[in-house]
Amino acid sequence: MSSAELIRIVSRSSPMALAQVERVRAELAALHPGIRTEVVPVTTSGDRWMGDLAQLGGKGAFTKEVDAALLAGEADLAVHCVKDVPADRPLPAGTVFAGFLKRDDIRDALVHPAGRTLDELPAGARIGTSSVRRRAQLAVSHPHLECVPMRGNANRRLEKLAAGEADALLLAVSGLERIGRPGLITEILPVETMCPPIGAGVLGLQCREDDTRTIDLVSGLGDADAWRETTAERMFLHVLQGHCNSPIAGYAKAERDGRLSLRARVFSPDGKTVLDAHEWAGPLDPATLGTSVAVALLRQGARELIDTIPH
Known part of the structure; x- marks a missing residue:
């Protein structure tokens, strides 16, 4: 050959x-x-x-x-x-x-050894994550929980959880599926609670x-839908000029009728400030939608918020 x-x-x-x-x-x-x-x-x-x-x-x-x-x-x-x-x-x-490729699940999952959900965790429970996006959103929805920094690939983080370095983990559903461990998921968080990262x-x-x-x-x-959704999301992030310490989240969704929507959020690291935008576009130009949503957040003060975060 x-x-x-x-x-x-x-x-x-x-x-x-x-x-x-x-x-x-x-x-x-x-x-x-x-x-x-x-x-x-x-x-x-x-x-x-x-x-x-x-x-x-x-x-x-x-x-x-x-x-x-x-x-x-x-x-x-x-x-x-x-x-x-x-x-x-x-x-x-x-x-x-x-x-x-055709898009996988964009949501985040909780992994808790005893099978508890986020709402069932006691005050002070330690959630293993180094993601600024997850930390900011947990500060909004579950301020009584504590985030502990945790890096490494998913298998390594699961080992750290088993060793007691955290009480629970937040991981991507798609990641757990890819490594063949979806059975560990104790709760899949809705995007309203935990908005995914761009390109999830x-x-x-x-x-x-x-x-x-x-x-x-x-x-x-x-996949045509994945192309349109990802193009909108990446243009949004490009216009916003976020850096890796910026808690930015968002996802586009292509509907069967050709319409495309993009919901995006920018947070302060402590979760006390949340900027939100959600727009629709017809079957045309996803990049324009991404630009438009970024501009909507810039009008709400996203630039100042991002620039005040050390990186």
């Missing part, structure tokens, strides 16, 4: 990242039975560093080494959790998203923009 029929996929080496790659490999094999794939694993600085992500330059810490492998020609395709790809700046020059539940397929062969092969995996 010629090398032209091989696609090298670069990925973080965490169990979840590799599970995401396996999904892409399976979907590619179904779409193009003649294609071979191989995985090029990399360990990113974000995976190695267990301190505050802001000190590493934020979410880009999970993508820098992956981008480098792609641009150096060591791989043809990168699979990303879109929520980990910075949207306040463009993708690295020379790369594009060739498609977004979406896997993005990134290629070099001049590699038309790979783009043509993998773009068939893309």
